[in-house]
Amino acid sequence: MQAIVAEKALQAQALAAPFRHVKKGSHIEIKPCEMFRNGALLTWCSGHLFEIAPPHEMNPALKKWQMDTLPMIPESFKYKIIPSKASRFKAVKDILTNPNVTEIIAAGDPAREGELIVQLVVRMSGVNKPMKRLWVSSLTPNAVEHAFSNLLDIEQTKPLYHEAMARSYADWLIGMNASRAYTLLIQSKGAGRSVFSVGRVQTPTLALVVKREREILQFVSKPFFEVIAQFNIDGSVYEGKYSMETGTRFEKKEEAEAIQKQCQGKEAIVQKVKTERKSVPPPALHSLSTLQALANKRFRFSPKKTLELTQSLYEKSFVTYPRTDSNHVTKEEAAAFPNILNKLSSLEPYKTLTANTTRNILSDKRYVNEKMVSDHYAIIPTENVPSLNSLSGDEKKIYDMIARSLIAAHYDPAVFAHSSIQTSIESHVFITNGKQLLFPGWRPVLFESEKEDVILPSVKEGQQGEAEEVKVTEGKTVPPKRYTEGELITAMKNVGQSVDDKELGQVLKSVSGLGEESTRSNIIERLKQLEYMEIEQHRLAPTQKAFILMDAVEHTLLASPELTGRWEKRLKEIGKGEAPANVFIDQSKKLAQKIVHDAINHSSSWQFESQVQKKSEEKHLGGCPKCGAAVVDKGKLYGCTMYSTTKCSFMISKKMLGKTISAANIKKLLEKGKTNLIKGFKGKSPFDAYIVWKDRNDGSVQFEFKNKK
Template identity: 45%
Template sequence: MKLIIAEKPDQGAKLAAPFQHTKQKDHIRIESCPLFPEGAVVVWAVGHLCELVPPETYSSEWKKWHLDTLPMIPKSFQFRISKGKNQAYQTIKHFIHDQSVTEIVHAGDAEREGEAIIRLILDQAGNRKPLSRLWISSLTKNAVIKGFEQLKDGDKTKDLYEEALSRTFADWLVGMNASRAYTLQLKAHGINDVYSIGRVQTPTLALIVKREAEILEFVSKPFWEVHAEFQHANGRYWAVWQKENDPRILNGVMAERIQSFCEGKPARIETVTEESKKVHAPAFYNLSALQAMMNKRRKFSPKHTLDIAQKLYVKGYLSYPRTDSRYITTQEEELLPGILGTLSQQDPFKQILPAPFQTIQNRARFVDSTKVKDHYAIMPTEQIPDMKKLSEDERLIYQTVAESIIAAFYPPLEMSYTEINTIVDERAHFTSKGKSVISKGWRKVIPFPEKDKEQALLPVCSKGDPVNGKEFFVEESKTKPPKRYTEGELITLMKTAGKHIDDKELIHVLNQTQGLGTEATRANIISVLQNRQYITIIKNTVQPTAKGMLLIKALGSSILVSPEMTAKWEKQLDLIGSGQYDAAVFMTAIYKMITDIVSESHHHAETWSFTEQEQAALPVRQSKWDKKKRRKAPVGKCPICDEQVIDKGTFYGCSTYQTSGCSFTLSKTILTKKLSLSTVQKMLKDGESPLIEGFKSKGKTFSASLRWNQTENRFAFTFSQATNMTR
């Protein structure tokens, strides 16, 4: 009898669905059938059941954080069952050792991570039985049956497991050692917080901080443009003055002179150029592209898009979502006409199906088996949902994926681009650009975004035609700093991180390995950066926090902040996964690198100099390994003794209390109103707060300022005549 091990309960149910079966509490029994003459049992993990043990398991000295215990390099890595998942593990282990089970079918997701999840369970349980591998990209009935008919030998995918383990061990070594090293070094500089460092999260954070530095350092400069309205016999049009294709004038007086020069002067059409272009339908979606598009269109977070796509996959409506390919193979291509035929029977696809063509247009853009490694692009399966029964978000994502496939069966979009160059008095040059749609093509399926709507048509004209300059006017503007990334742009940034390094070979590696992180992990990396207070996301805009910026400053030029390390790793890990590189050689190099990183942290710490403002902006945190001491970052000057005021938990107090006995204190909350850090800083600097609303006393709410009373050595209320007290 075969034992089939799936990653999750819902996937286990899908694998059993094509066969006669009986569902039990913790497993499913498949009845005897041609594919399973002796029947089969389906069991499931609950995601990752196994995790690496904590450092103290290897050595009691590693339990406490000390620089002299670094680097921590275990002689061999050990795993344990994750907390709360032992019951699922025991069920799987029971069936592994059941004498009636003669073969194990590994039915984890068909990629590196899925390979590791199930094989780790088998290793922990001490499996010695033959192993075969189910390798499928969708959970439809036909795909499942075909997958079981074509099971792979387990040894064929073992190299993927070696790659996954090497990646896990290397990430543990970097995370544990670098995080402890820099956390302890920062603590020695009076900054008490845990600073997590990771191979992917840290260079991603560095790119976000780099953009923030560009914004902060940006100096806005004014510029001027001269605009004109011209009247031609066939209609009017607008143009902008240009010199060497640059419309910006850096001197306002010069702009006004150009305006004055042009007024009342004769003008003519100098040149007219027209060009038509064909634009083919966009490539199919991989996960990153889908996440970026849904964030752009609907402000969906990358994690939300992944969660919804995963639900549609488990329901059998979409193919495997965590793919990095934007191509399909000839096998999937053969299924598409049938899928589109079924889609055409319901809204919203009735209006765009049947498509003009029966086969994919510009086929090489979409069908290429050599560019499909583990999974093909995301596409609808032959199991078509009732769109009315999907949730709103499920419908939006399913429709987006389906439309990308349908668009490939449409002709190209044809656009006409026109440029008119007008010359005034044979000296001043003005340019007008316009575009129009000749044929919508696939844009009937995927409409233009609002900002890309067709521009107003320019009048039909010829070289030499006279025109009348009806109006000339100057517009003043300012240069704008670069924008902060959106979540969708951050996904794309991680994917294209190669452009941020100089080594051409490493750029190629990152391009081949899809940049920082994987399709499955990028959304989670963003969540990790949020949870660790390195970034904030407000209205879909990503911004580094003071903590995130301080960490990147502390790391300086370390390899930890560069995509270069990931590039080198990915090149070797990819070779391990294909059986062309020895995992032991890779790990030996990692051990040396970890030793260098720890040594590097000492050198970096010697050069650190953090301003009071940088430290004051950090989040308040009481360290787990030093509960009695709090962060000593100064908030401002003590109004009594002129020494530093520091955060003492529920209140602010003078830093010299223990040595000089200075009694200054200021509660963080006064009459139920919590004082913000910026308010306290202003009080200590100016001796008075701005008007504060929301104080409550004896059932009444009132507004007041807090002003330093020199006689009483404390901040006291001060009221303006406009102060209101309400119940």
């Protein structure tokens, strides 16, 4: 008899679905059939069941954080069961140790973490039985049966297990040592009592956010001036913008006014008319990062939420494996597209759209390219099309994006006419640009409405007229915007494009930037949980704590994408069986030593007191309702700056009923007496409300509901 070990319960149900089976408490029994002559026992892990033990559980002397115990380099790593998963491990172990089980089929997600989860559970169960590997990127019955008929030998995927183990050991070595070293050293400089968590991916990701914030803080807005002329050419009236080699903007108003005076009321001639047709092909199919970025932009879903929703759709067998960095599929998958489109046509939103598809994409390398698919292909709908009523509202939104992406790929390109008119007044040149959609192609599949065209008048080269009105307009340069969570996902993936070192840039591109498709959302969530950044008006704002850490790690490998880029490159080589894991782990031990040594050496130049004060001033949110002093962000709460001198007790907790209250809302409360509508408070049932003063004199607050009865 075979034992099948899945990663999660829903996945286990999908794996059992093609066969006659019965659920028996904590496992599923597959009845004898052609695929399983003696039947099979199917169990699941519920994600990771084990974690590497913390330092003090390996060595009690390490419980107290002290510099003289660093670096911590265990001779061997020990695993401990995650306390909340103990009963689940017992259920899995009971199946694996069953004397009737003679072979184990590892059926975790088709990736390195799925490999680690199952193989580690087998190892910790103490069994030594032959193993096979189920590798399946779609959980439809047909795909599952095909995968069970083509099981891999466990040695074929063992390198992925070694890759995942090496990554977890190395992350422990760097994270544990760097976090303790920087925490102790920063605290010794009087910069608070916070714990400063450091990691090879999370820290350079935070560096992106802090760098952007510094650009905003240092930005000095400057006025600029442009000259706009209104032309009348034989009755055709249009506007043009003065253009020169350096652009259209003047720094000095006097210079713009001089052009205005020279052109006002003067004769104008159409110097050049140009129209160009441009075809815009449908967008690529979705990888996880493009799906997360789009869902964040369209619905303000966090990347974590998008991954969870897509994972749920995958486990219900409605879409393919979500943790993919590929936008392409193989010919084998593309051959199923006509059938999938036919199935989608049974759903009302897609009936007309699928009927109007215009082409087969089997030979289009923008979508079908074996070389661009490694372990997993793009996220696409499966032939198992759901009833949309069976999906939650948010699942439906994600499924709709995935379905429309595939449908749009089967449409012709959209065609635009880009036109321009160059109008001259003596030696002065004015440019007028227009754009018109000539053929919509795929656009109606993805966009409900189109922006209005900018259609230029029909004029010909050589026609003459006059500049009826010439005006000077004033504008101001604006700072870059903070990242949204979706934009940060994209920035993490494309970080190699902004690196000056070309060789390093190529390394980062080869490993798809910072982090993996499956881990980027977790990194962002962790940075929020660690109070390094928070959401303000749907964008990511770094906290004072983030600035302190970045000041400390500046100019080190920990703040640069270089470490994680070269690290991921070597890990991928281990996963392909091209490099040994033990050498990588030994190098990580040496790196942990270097990081601690460098932190100690650099700490002599750290000066946080003035910087902490400066960051505190930047975070002043308004006047204290009790004493009038400044209210600032104090980490876990917002409070009065006069507490230490006058004992002013005004404070507001950052978390209320499971909801984080942003600095922007506290600022609005202090200024206006009422926050924006805050969604998702967790009472007996979730509710939305404003926070208002209950008594401004004593600083107490209460909820005000949107729909008062």
